[in-house]
Amino acid sequence: xxxxxxxxxxxxxxxxxxxxxxxxxxxxxxxxxxxxxxxxxxxxxxxxxxxxxxxxxxxxxxxxxxxxxxxxxxxxxxxxxxxxxxxxxxxxxxxxxxxxxxxxxxxxxxxxxxxxxxxxxxxxxxxxxxxxxxxxxxxxxxxxxxxxxxxxxxxxxxxxxxxxxxxxxxxxxxxxxxxxxxxxxxxxxxxxxxxxxxxxxxxxxxxxxxxxxxxxxxxxxxxxxxxxxxxxxxxxxxxxxxxxxxxxxxxxxxxxxxxxxxxxxxxxxxxxxxxxxxxxxxxxxxxxxxxxxxxxxxxxxxxxxxxxxxxxxxxxxxxxxxxxxxxxxxxxxxxxxxxxxxxxxxxxxxxxxxxxxxxxxxxxxxxxxxxxxxxxxxxxxxxxxxxxxxxxxxxxxxxxxxxxxxxxxxxxxxxxxxxxxxxxxxxxxxxxxxxxxxxxxxxxxxxxxxxxxxxxxxxxxxxxxxxxxxxxxxxxxxxxxxxxxxxxxxxxxxxxxxxxxxxxxxxxxxxxxxxxxxxxxxxxxxxxxxxxxxxxxxxxxxxxxxxxxxxxxxxxxxxxxxxxxxxxxxxxxxxxxxxxxxxxxxxxxxxxxxxxxxxxxxxxxxxxxxxxxxxxxxxxxxxxxxxxxxxxxxxxxxxxxxxxxxxxxxxxxxxxx
Amino acid sequence: xxxxxxxxxxxxxxxxxxxxxxxxxxxxxxxxxxxxxxxxxxxxxxxxxxxxxxxxxxxxxxxxxxxxxxxxxxxxxxxxxxxxxxxxxxxxxxxxxxxxxxxxxxxxxxxxxxxxxxxxxxxxxxxxxxxxxxxxxxxxxxxxxxxxxxxxxxxxxxxxxxxxxxxxxxxxxxxxxxxxxxxxxxxxxxxxxxxxxxxxxxxxxxxxxxxxxxxxxxxxxxxxxxxxxxxxxxxxxxxxxxxxxxxxxxxxxxxxxxxxxxxxxxxxxxxxxxxxxxxxxxxxxxx
Numbered sequence: 001x002x003x004x005x006x007x008x009x010x011x012x013x014x015x016x017x018x019x020x021x022x023x024x025x026x027x028x029x030x031x032x033x034x035x036x037x038x039x040x041x042x043x044x045x046x047x048x049x050x051x052x053x054x055x056x057x058x059x060x061x062x063x064x065x066x067x068x069x070x071x072x073x074x075x076x077x078x079x080x081x082x083x084x085x086x087x088x089x090x091x092x093x094x095x096x097x098x099x100x101x102x103x104x105x106x107x108x109x110x111x112x113x114x115x116x117x118x119x120x121x122x123x124x125x126x127x128x129x130x131x132x133x134x135x136x137x138x139x140x141x142x143x144x145x146x147x148x149x150x151x152x153x154x155x156x157x158x159x160x161x162x163x164x165x166x167x168x169x170x171x172x173x174x175x176x177x178x179x180x181x182x183x184x185x186x187x188x189x190x191x192x193x194x195x196x197x198x199x200x201x202x203x204x205x206x207x208x209x210x211x212x213x214x215x216x217x218x219x220x221x222x223x224x225x226x227x228x229x230x231x232x233x234x235x236x237x238x239x240x241x242x243x244x245x246x247x248x249x250x251x252x253x254x255x256x257x258x259x260x261x262x263x264x265x266x267x268x269x270x271x272x273x274x275x276x277x278x279x280x281x282x283x284x285x286x287x288x289x290x291x292x293x294x295x296x297x298x299x300x301x302x303x304x305x306x307x308x309x310x311x312x313x314x315x316x317x318x319x320x321x322x323x324x325x326x327x328x329x330x331x332x333x334x335x336x337x338x339x340x341x342x343x344x345x346x347x348x349x350x351x352x353x354x355x356x357x358x359x360x361x362x363x364x365x366x367x368x369x370x371x372x373x374x375x376x377x378x379x380x381x382x383x384x385x386x387x388x389x390x391x392x393x394x395x396x397x398x399x400x401x402x403x404x405x406x407x408x409x410x411x412x413x414x415x416x417x418x419x420x421x422x423x424x425x426x427x428x429x430x431x432x433x434x435x436x437x438x439x440x441x442x443x444x445x446x447x448x449x450x451x452x453x454x455x456x457x458x459x460x461x462x463x464x465x466x467x468x469x470x471x472x473x474x475x476x477x478x479x480x481x482x483x484x485x486x487x488x489x490x491x492x493x494x495x496x497x498x499x500x501x502x503x504x505x506x507x508x509x510x511x512x513x514x515x516x517x518x519x520x521x522x523x524x525x526x527x528x529x530x531x532x533x534x535x536x537x538x539x540x541x542x543x544x545x546x547x548x549x550x551x552x553x554x555x556x557x558x559x560x561x562x563x564x565x566x567x568x569x570x571x572x573x574x575x576x577x578x579x580x581x582x583x584x585x586x587x588x589x590x591x592x593x594x595x596x597x598x599x600x601x602x603x604x605x606x607x608x609x610x611x612x613x614x615x616x617x618x619x620x621x622x623x624x625x626x627x628x629x630x631x632x633x634x635x636x637x638x639x640x641x642x643x644x645x646x647x648x649x650x651x652x653x654x655x656x657x
Numbered sequence: 658x659x660x661x662x663x664x665x666x667x668x669x670x671x672x673x674x675x676x677x678x679x680x681x682x683x684x685x686x687x688x689x690x691x692x693x694x695x696x697x698x699x700x701x702x703x704x705x706x707x708x709x710x711x712x713x714x715x716x717x718x719x720x721x722x723x724x725x726x727x728x729x730x731x732x733x734x735x736x737x738x739x740x741x742x743x744x745x746x747x748x749x750x751x752x753x754x755x756x757x758x759x760x761x762x763x764x765x766x767x768x769x770x771x772x773x774x775x776x777x778x779x780x781x782x783x784x785x786x787x788x789x790x791x792x793x794x795x796x797x798x799x800x801x802x803x804x805x806x807x808x809x810x811x812x813x814x815x816x817x818x819x820x821x822x823x824x825x826x827x828x829x830x831x832x833x834x835x836x837x838x839x840x841x842x843x844x845x846x847x848x849x850x851x852x853x854x855x856x857x858x859x860x861x862x863x864x865x866x867x868x869x870x871x872x873x874x875x876x877x878x879x880x881x882x883x884x885x886x887x888x889x890x891x892x893x894x895x896x897x898x899x900x901x902x903x904x905x906x907x908x909x910x911x912x913x914x915x916x917x918x919x920x921x922x923x924x925x926x927x928x929x930x931x932x933x934x935x936x937x938x939x940x941x942x943x944x
Contacts, residue, residue, distance in 0.1 A: 343820070343821075343822025343823045344822050397814075463842065463846070465842030466842075467842070472842070
């Protein structure tokens with residue numbers, strides 16, 4: 001006969017005001033196997049828990065029911081208390097008589113009060129009689145991390161993990177790390193030069209003994225689970241031997257062919273063998289194969305002739321390397337929405353309509369104009385510049401419904417940069433609202449308006465067109481109620497931030513969720529902002545939504561601290577609520593494999609002594625299984641059960657109703 | 658081929674040339690515009706408040722009559738097209754409104770009709786290539802500005818005849834007729850529309866912008882599909898002539914040019930009704 005104790009909590013008056021807790025306890029004492037019942041004011045309080053431990057020992061209980069609040073609240077608390085009293089924690093069950101009984105109504109005479117509490121508790125008792133002792137699952141941890149994306153968020157995460165003494169592999173798909181931040185001229189609200197604060201970080205990452213940087217590389221495949229991921233990384237052919245190259249740059253200098261520079265946003269040309277920018281890390285060039293006549297037609301080959309260490313290799317192929325890591329930080333960043341979508345602004349048709357990132361390059365000392373503001377069409381200094389905010393942002397019809405968050409700030413910054421470089425210039429800003437929430441942000445925008453004379457016009461632009469070398473901007477000023485027409489020399493669009501192209505395929509490889517805009521989903525928007533639903537995979541930076549540099553850096557560090565906390569143990573313990581396959585009855589139909597949303601079920605081969613496969617079986621990987629129970633429902637031969645929620649337990653509970 | 662045709666009130670009165678030129682061009686292209694046996698005014702404005710159902714009754718009545726004659730109806734006037742197409746969509750997609758409208762007009766209409774503009778007939782059912790092949794009197798060298806206005810294009814998700822920004826259906830037709838098309842910034846801007854009745858100054862300004870922007874890009878004529886635009890663009894030239902400039906810009910319906918190119922008898926095109934006659938210019942060009 002089992003020896004079960006039932007503890008009914010009054011929760012102050014939360015439960016007791018509508019549920020007769022004494023009566024519930026008394027009713028339970030009539031059930032065979034129940035040796036102790038009692039009600040108490042606050043079971044979760046320290047004296048309440050001590051009392052529980054005392055009674056477990058005194059009555060030699062082998063099972064405990066606490067009828068109290070939702071198991072989400074205190075299941076852990078009471079299981080811990082039972083464990084301290086020498087009981088297996090999984091022999092403790094919670095009945096929720098607060099959210100499901102007392103809180104539903106105010107009338108103590110209602111059947112949902114006492115009567116329902118009695119029913120639910122009785123069901124839990126019968127369920128508990130079928131409980132088995134379970135023990136936590138221990139998983140070994142490989143203490144090496146993978147960071148995907150070498151922008152500021154990824155670099156920060158890599159540096160913090162490396163400083164914590166753990167190995168990091170930093171994968172970047174471009175030829176250099178640095179991301180979008182490396183393109184910026186100055187940064188708000190302090191106006192420090194982006195290159196000046198970014199390049200030391202890039203160099204630090206490249207010199208760090210615990211960081212291995214793989215540029216011009218992409219993650220191809222991810223297998224495994226927390227603590228034990230196996231990652232395949234494709235190193236794209238660079239046509240330059242990285243071990244031999246000394247970064248002298250002679251090949252770049254002598255290369256006779258040019259293509260549009262991606263880093264300069266198409267505003268200038270680069271060589272066909274190139275590094276994206278002078279401060280690139282690593283300082284090893286890459287050959288742009290589609291544009292290289294040697295690779296395409298076997299003509300030229302100048303770079304190989306001039307190269308001292310003979311590191312040019314036109315025959316180089318992609319290679320795929322495999323790495324075992326324990327945790328992954330995803331920091332794949334953002335891109336701008338294609339401006340061509342907005343025909344009314346004339347981007348792509350009118351040369352002097354440019355994007356915000358293009359303006360950053362114009363204002364950058366290392367940019368195509370050496371930091372002088374010159375318009376693309378004729379190289380003249382523009383005297384009137386119109387900035388259009390919310391191009392695609394907050395525009396459900398043609399763009400995206402969200403706010404891109406950083407545009408108000410960087411547009412204010414642009415007007416200031418412009419004024420500081422063109423003293424007699426006038427800037428105009430068309431805006432919807434000014435969203436300057438952040439430390440010293442509002443003051444920054446006021447400075448742009450009051451000190452640097454930016455003319456802010458609240459309203460939208462309806463059309464931009466060319467007339468006699470000018471760019472005519474038609475719009476509305478909704479504060480004065482007038483239509484305005486500005487004869488501008490240049491127009492800058494603050495285009496919406498969108499997720500990187502291919503963000504969805506990366507997410508699918510990793511098994512993490514994303515929203516309709518393909519931004520990655522955090523586990524909990526407030527309390528678990530850098531975790532994902534897949535244990536061991538963390539997020540940092542703009543891959544999860546628009547954010548500025550301080551936020552990206554904070555997230556990078558936060559993700560790193562999560563990784564380091566995980567790596568601080570040799571093994572990881574996790575809840576034993578996982579599926580288990582009955583090896584005697586499984587007939588390998590693989591319905592469970594198809595149904596499992598976590599790819600936790602593997603196909604196992606059963607071999608005879610000669611090594612020949614005689615049978616196939618489904619096997620649950622306990623490291624990956626989340627205990628959702630989908631496979632249990634899918635299994636046609638009833639060969640899978642969920643520990644802690646077995647069919648036997650569920651049927652026993654139902655039978656008691 | 659026979660296509661059910663809804664002329665609308667304006668084409669029966671002040672824009673008769675628009676109607677006759679279209680009917681005869683259709684014949685020259687080998688099909689018939691079959692006027693609905695019974696029709697009424699489309700309502701002339703699509704109700705913009707979501708709870709105004711009464712404004713949908715007149716156009717639904719038109720659609721009911723059109724449905725009796727086939728699964729497709731075409732029209733010429735941009736406003737009629739806009740009202741009928743949007744009403745059809747509401748009746749088709751909004752069950753609740755469909756019920757109210759149907760019970761009011763005592764009909765059972767489910768929105769099963771396909772409302773297309775005559776430009777779409779030419780593009781999709783005839784094909785501009787075929788139109789090009791049927792041209793007898795090429796309008797070679799005529800610099801025409803295609804003026805879309807608002808109603809032919811917007812709202813994009815309800816109308817969808819072409820891209821809302823940067824449409825080309827008009828230009829494609831004009832090119833088939835031999836014209837040289839002129840791209841001008843105001844081709845999809847408003848002419849001032851109904852403000853002609855209460856606030857003429859606005860119309861003069863907006864239509865003036867359209868006219869000047871076309872003229873500055875070298876247009877000799879402006880082509881439209883909307884009687885209200887046609888009126889505003891013509892009439893505002895009178896006002897403009899009193900002030901700064903005398904533009905003398907002929908404003909034609911696209912079917913008038915189509916009829917000319919297909920070799921239609923000039924008498925039935927209604928060219929003489931236009932404020933500025935295009936014929937002297939054609940004569941100089943030897944067309």
